[in-house]
Amino acid sequence: MSAETQTLFVQHFWNDSNRTLDYYVKRMNGYESAKKVIATMTPDQVIEEVKKANIRGRGGAGFPMGMKWGFIPKNSEKPKYLVCNADESEPGTCKDRQIIRYTPHLLIEGLIIGSYAIGCHHSYVYIRGEYVREAELLNAAIEEAYKNGYLGKNVFGSGFDLDITVHRGAGAYICGEETGLLNSLEGKRGEPRVKPPFPAVSGAFSCPTAVNNVESIANVPHIIRLGGEEFAKLGKIDKSGGTRLISLSGHVNKPGVYEALAGSMTVRQIIEDFGGGVWKGKRLKAVIPGGSSSPVLTADEIDVVYDVEPLMKIGTMMGSAAVMVIDEDTDMVKLLLRITKFYAHESCGQCTPCREGCHWMESILHKILHGEAKPSDIDLLVDVAGNIGGKTLCALGDAAAMPVQSFVKKFRSEFEAYVKGQKSHA
Amino acid sequence: MEKHLSDRFYGAMSKLEPRYPNKKALILPALHQAQKEYGWLPKEVLAEVAEYIGVHEAQIREVASFYTMYNLKPVGKTHLKLCTNVACCLRGADDLMEYAEKKLGVKCGETTPDGLFTLSEEECLGACTTAPVMMANDEYVENLDIRALNELIEKVKHER
Numbered sequence: 001m002s003a004e005t006q007t008l009f010v011q012h013f014w015n016d017s018n019r020t021l022d023y024y025v026k027r028m029n030g031y032e033s034a035k036k037v038i039a040t041m042t043p044d045q046v047i048e049e050v051k052k053a054n055i056r057g058r059g060g061a062g063f064p065m066g067m068k069w070g071f072i073p074k075n076s077e078k079p080k081y082l083v084c085n086a087d088e089s090e091p092g093t094c095k096d097r098q099i100i101r102y103t104p105h106l107l108i109e110g111l112i113i114g115s116y117a118i119g120c121h122h123s124y125v126y127i128r129g130e131y132v133r134e135a136e137l138l139n140a141a142i143e144e145a146y147k148n149g150y151l152g153k154n155v156f157g158s159g160f161d162l163d164i165t166v167h168r169g170a171g172a173y174i175c176g177e178e179t180g181l182l183n184s185l186e187g188k189r190g191e192p193r194v195k196p197p198f199p200a201v202s203g204a205f206s207c208p209t210a211v212n213n214v215e216s217i218a219n220v221p222h223i224i225r226l227g228g229e230e231f232a233k234l235g236k237i238d239k240s241g242g243t244r245l246i247s248l249s250g251h252v253n254k255p256g257v258y259e260a261l262a263g264s265m266t267v268r269q270i271i272e273d274f275g276g277g278v279w280k281g282k283r284l285k286a287v288i289p290g291g292s293s294s295p296v297l298t299a300d301e302i303d304v305v306y307d308v309e310p311l312m313k314i315g316t317m318m319g320s321a322a323v324m325v326i327d328e329d330t331d332m333v334k335l336l337l338r339i340t341k342f343y344a345h346e347s348c349g350q351c352t353p354c355r356e357g358c359h360w361m362e363s364i365l366h367k368i369l370h371g372e373a374k375p376s377d378i379d380l381l382v383d384v385a386g387n388i389g390g391k392t393l394c395a396l397g398d399a400a401a402m403p404v405q406s407f408v409k410k411f412r413s414e415f416e417a418y419v420k421g422q423k424s425h426a
Numbered sequence: 427m428e429k430h431l432s433d434r435f436y437g438a439m440s441k442l443e444p445r446y447p448n449k450k451a452l453i454l455p456a457l458h459q460a461q462k463e464y465g466w467l468p469k470e471v472l473a474e475v476a477e478y479i480g481v482h483e484a485q486i487r488e489v490a491s492f493y494t495m496y497n498l499k500p501v502g503k504t505h506l507k508l509c510t511n512v513a514c515c516l517r518g519a520d521d522l523m524e525y526a527e528k529k530l531g532v533k534c535g536e537t538t539p540d541g542l543f544t545l546s547e548e549e550c551l552g553a554c555t556t557a558p559v560m561m562a563n564d565e566y567v568e569n570l571d572i573r574a575l576n577e578l579i580e581k582v583k584h585e586r
Contacts, residue, residue, distance in 0.1 A: 079447070091511045091550040122445075129458070129495045130551055132564040165445045170454055170493035173549065187453030187479075189492040205447050249513040249554040256555045292512050292550075322554065324512055338515050342549055348492075 006234060008222050008243050010259040013102045019137060021144040024105035031105070031150055033224035034112040038158045046117040050220065052228030054241030058095075059085055059176070059213030060291065060320045061395075062308045064239075069210055071200035072118040078207040082120040083185065084111060086127040086134075086214045087169050087176040090291035091342060092322030095245035096214035098257050100127070100134045103218065104141035108164065110217035112155065113224060115162050118210055122163045126181050129170040139166050173346035177394045178211040179203075180348065191348045192394035215245055237263025237307045244321050246270060246306075250288075251279045251327040263307035267297065270306055271325055282327040286411070290319025292339050293399030295406035296326075316406070332411040333418055334425070336403060337365040343400035354397040357388040361404055368418045369425045378415050382408050430471050431478075435459050439478065449479055453489050457496055466497035494549075502537045502544035504582045507561040508570075510547050513554035518571075522558055523547065525572050529579055542582060 012018045012028070024030035037046055051066030072080055084107065088096040099107060111123045127135050142164050145151045153161050172190045174180045179193035182204050203209025219242055223231045232241035240262040249255045252275030260270070267287055271277065278284050284299040289306070295316040297304070304310050308318045326335070344358035364381045367373040382405060389401035408415055417423040438459050442452060456475050457467065464471050467490055476483040490496040506526060510519045527533055530543050537544040553559045556568035562578060 088552045089550055092513055092554050094552045094554050094556075097552055128552060129493070130548075130561060133566070163445065167451075168454065168458060170458065171495035172493050184454065185451060186448075187450040187489065189489055205451075247555055249557055250516040255557070288512070324516070324554070326516065330516065335512065335515070338510070339512060342511055345549060 006243070006261065007259040008219070009099065009103065009106075009245060010257065013098050013257065015102075018102050019104055019141065021105060021141070021148065024103070028103070028106070029221075029225060031109055031112075031156075033221040034109045034116075034150070035156050037113050037224055038116055038156055038160055043117045043119060046113060046224075049228040050117070050223055053219075053223040053231040054228075054235060054239055055216065055219055055223065055231070056240055056308060057213055058215035058219075058245070058320070060090060062318065065212065065216050068200070068212070069114070069118055071198070072208050072210055073201070074119075076119075076208050079122070079205075080118055080120045081204040081207055081209040082111060082115045082118055082123040083178075083182065083204055083209055083211045084123065084125040084214060084217055085176065085178065085181055085211050086125050086131070087181055088131075088214070088320075089128055089173045089176050090293065090320045090322060091339075092247055092249055092288065092291045092324045093320040094247045094249075095257050095321070097131060097134055098245070099214050099218050100131070100138050104138050105145065106218040106221055107138070107214055108141060108145050108150070110220035111164055112150065112162060113220045114210070114212065114217055116160060118208075120210075121161050122165065124185060124204065125164065125166045126175070126185055127166055127168055128175075129168050132168075135166050135168055142166065172348075173342075174348045174394070174396060177396065180394065181211065182209065189348070191350050192396075194393060235262035235307075237305065237309070239309065240307050244307075244318075246274070247320075247322040248275050248325070249322070250325040251282065251330070252325045253277055253279050260306070263305055263310075265306050267302040267304055267306050267323065270323055271302070275325065278325060278327050280327070282329065284325065285328045285330055286326040286332070288322075288324040288326070288403075290317045291322040292324070292342065293395075293402055294319045295402045296410060298410050332407055332414045333365065333369050336407040337362065337369055339403045340365055340400065343396065347396060347400070351392040351397065353388045353391040354400065357384050357397075358400050360384050361388075361400070368415060371418060371421060371424050373419045375416070375419045378408060378412070378419060427474065427477065428470075430464070430474050431460055432463060435463055436478075450481065453479055453481075453486065454493075457486075457490055461496060466500045500537070503542050503586075505544045505546065505561075505563055506579075507546045507548040507551075508534075509549070509551045509553075509557070509559045511550040513550070514558040517557045519558045522560075522570060522572065522575055526575060526579075529576065540586075542586060543579070 055065045056062040175184045175190040177192045180190040184190035199209040235241045246258045254276040258274040287297045340362045344362045347354045349355045385401040385404040388397045476486040558570045
């Protein structure tokens with residue numbers, strides 16, 4: 001396999017038997033990275049290697065993973081926790097589910113290495129409640145690891161102890177936000193916390209905590225195996241190492257979870273080379289590039305390189321790498337109402353701008369769609385969005401505001417057609 | 427207090443207890459386990475969970491009401507949860523919902539009079555590349571179309 005086509009994950013995403021320990025050990029150098037780390041490296045060396053790998057968090061914010069681990073205090077009297085965020089719920093995203101279904105041991109090995117690096121002896125995987133079967137599969141793999149001495153007391157006979165517990169959520173988008181997740185883990189409503197203190201100082205059970213996405217953690221064994229520098233080189237763009245799992249959905253011929261070297265493709269190539277183009281021979285209208293909260297792109301903007309910084313430069317974001325493709329027949333007003341309804345439903349209600357604003361935006365969009373709005377309501381909608389973004393404790397407020405602002409900016413004529421009575425909702 | 431939850435519930439909980447630094451962290455697992463036994467979470471079950479955890483009943487209700495998966499009302503034998511979020515919506519989820527409402531003779535959010543089905547709208551289920559998607563109780567049904575939906579409903583009806 002040439003370096004140009006190298007993938008770390010997707011070649012294993014096809015057969016149920018690939019999830020066994022046997023497959024993992026025989027076909028994927030299973031647990032060799034963890035053994036090497038514990039036998040020959042200090043925790044600081046592991047963190048250095050992850051820093052060299054230039055891996056950005058795969059959950060949505062894209063924060064450098066090595067730096068996050070580096071924030072965990074070295075000398076803490078309290079226990080330290082590594083919490084894996086498997087609350088995959090940004091609309092469009094479904095890559096972590098594939099990792100758990102087909103390569104659960106990769107995640108477990110990543111947790112062993114990460115726990116060793118930050119000094120954690122009990123790691124929690126917070127998995128969204130709807131992933132009932134995935135939680136069972138993960139628990140089965142954890143059990144296999146315990147039986148073989150890879151977890152529990154004295155991991156690999158090294159004297160290092162580690163337990164892993166899978167904790168199921170119960171249906172709340174906001175628990176993907178790391179402090180909402182920690183509250184939920186502690187048996188509370190999943191309301192995000194005021195920061196600071198950040199989780200690295202006071203996270204799970206008021207102890208120093210690193211929260212990392214499934215894909216981030218599952219990359220760690222690869223980083224150790226390849227070496228941080230080699231992993232970094234997989235990325236074809238500055239500051240982004242490794243590969244990216246891309247959830248491609250919507251109006252394409254071949255939706256699916258694909259993998260590309262970071263920064264090696266444009267949005268157009270993702271749609272055409274991976275997705276086989278827009279379905280039914282239709283023309284492209286728009287693309288939501290990084291989960292439903294990311295600002296929408298028009299068909300003219302898709303020659304952008306698909307990575308964190310190029311997308312940021314044109315005013316949108318890579319988020320969780322969920323690309324949703326929208327064809328020419330789609331009603332953008334109706335679609336925006338659907339997106340806004342989601343954020344209104346999922347707002348936890350703590351911050352007034354988000355709690356009230358999301359419902360106002362939903363209600364204005366409803367009026368527009370049903371021909372009950374005045375032309376000035378379009379500006380009112382944008383004004384409400386502007387009063388949510390940046391004014392809330394967590395990013396849900398921004399997540400709700402950005403689609404509204406970008407849809408209206410880029411597809412304003414569709415909104416105007418409704419308020420001028422040129423178009424009506426069927 | 428009369429016990430509603432079985433020894434299985436208490437057995438599962440005592441296995442989990444050592445895995446958390448405090449008992450409060452068992453609230454979500456306890457509610458899942460209780461719902462698994464009971465199908466939904468009536469007031470007396472919430473009270474028993476509260477007693478087990480050692481907190482006021484209001485605290486349990488506060489948590490249970492935050493999360494959509496905890497049923498605070500009874501649900502039908504088969505709970506159909508159709509995702510209508512973006513990716514599913516782009517691939518026909520609205521038509522599926524309309525079909526399900528007609529076929530079952532209930533509106534979204536309601537339970538059929540025979541108690542066989544509850545029909546709900548679900549936010550993103552995290553299976554967007556196989557949209558449209560729904561859950562039938564704990565099972566995902568992916569690449570859903572009207573034919574598959576119809577077959578599933580008929581199958582449940584025949585199994586009653």
